[in-house]
Amino acid sequence: MKINKPISPTDGLTRANPSAEYTRFLNEYIELHKTKAFDGRSIRKFIGTITKLIHEHQCRTLLDYGAGKGTLYTDQYHKLTDDIDQPLQAYWKLDEVALYEPARPGYDRLPNRTFDAVICTDVLEHIPESDLGWVIDELFSKANKLLFLNIATFPAMKKFADGTNVHISIFNFLSWLQFIEPIQKQYPYVTVHAYFDEITENGIGKTSGYQLKGRDANNQNSVQTETIAAQSA
Structure with a gap:
């Protein structure tokens, strides 16, 4: 597994000009979305955390980037969790929520x-390494205040038809942070909260959380990384 090396995307790739690998896997995801897979349940354990961050950053609008089927935003939310009593956009008291899912027609x-806020859960590990540069830059470009990320650092249970694991970009949390931090410097007013799902040497799942602070209006504070409260996976 590629977990200890730096993330090195391919130069020159963009949304308009992605890698052939990105296009191939996107077509695979389009087929997988025709099944019950990717219903958006990955947000469940972060609902409380995101609620707090939305309040702290005074967010009124939110984009869920890679929302899957977005079940928690529909009247079927109760099929995934008992922790909320209404769809997420109402629970979070937001003026607007937009769902983006490249593998789902209509979204x-x-x-x-x-x-104000962009959330991206269980997505980046599904993006080819070659395309991670333009995808993460795109995430930042859509956020005014807050970027919330959740990334798995281990193989998934699902595989493509050819046997390839659907987690095609597997890196440890440090590699991800070292890759994200320089990109953030281009968007100094966006604060990043990144949670990494990990498997310990004992086979126990855990989630580690980190914050990359945005700089103040006078650009006086350098971007810093600090561990914040984490939840169990």
């Missing part, structure tokens, strides 16, 4: 505007 057009 495959990225909104041409920015949002």
